[in-house]
Amino acid sequence: MRLFESILETNQRRVAGATDAVVPAAEFAGALPIAALSCIDPRLNHLLPDMLGIAEEHFIWLRNAGNIITSPLSSTMRSLSLACAVKGAKEIVVIGHTDCQVCKTSTLQLLEKFSALGVDRHKLPENLVEYFGLFSSERQNVMRGVEFVRASPLIGAKVPVHGLLIDIKTGKLDWVVNGYEAPASAAVVSGKAGEMFRKADQTLDSFARIGNAAAEELKLPEAKIGEVVSIARDVLQRVEQVAAAAQNSIGSHGTAAKIGATATRAVSPTAASVPASAAGSANASAAAAAAATSASVPPALPPTMAAPAAMSPADKLRLLAKVARDAKAARRK
């Protein structure tokens, strides 16, 4: 018997009244602790740890409204990956619950609630469903969360990723996704978000390769470095575009967008000539990208970078190599 099979069995005994039933932790030392993502619903505060039947020290508990994961590189994914890498979690579980208010709230109701709190509609993101990750089925939301964890480059293929649904009244657990059965090779995110993510992922791969080559080229004379920069520019502009599109599409405000923005800054020959007005109130990196590509890039990148002063090719390559290392680190962590 494996850990989550024991957890489900223990749960059944608890539901049947055996309130002292616990998972025999010593038998599963190699599979503990677990990292769990659940909703913020306070009804889960005691119910969830109790009904899992495992001790506090074996339970790394992440919570957000609706136990939602918005992308394979989201902030929640960052915490889940560090739960494994830093806190030693061996298995991951996304736990939804019945009667979830995030699931039950329509966009119209949400706007009314925000309005009552003095939050203006025009200050909220345009696409509320996408931004807040609103969903209409608790079960499907768990499946979607597991999909994102499974597809995330931040989680190793050896970590089983389960999906459970807990009945908020009885505490009974239902197995939505059995992480022992789901093959790691089938880890794909479906739909438009998945497509965007795969493109960004592939681009980061080529990006890292070019960055490594560029780092090697640092040993070359200045003239040759210029050639490498011009080859790298094409790929990196694509990274920028994919990152911006991915950010718009799947709401990733993290690594992909930042790497894309830094990449453009590194290789754009025209970034230094971006007008101060565009770099000020608006968004320097998006403006730099538009200047570099003459294409329409969604103005959604983080306003983190001022327009850089003119860089020497060697400096560009040094920055490029750093970006490549960051990209690789983000994929490997």
Ligand SMILES: [Zn+2]
């Ligand atoms: Zn909830």
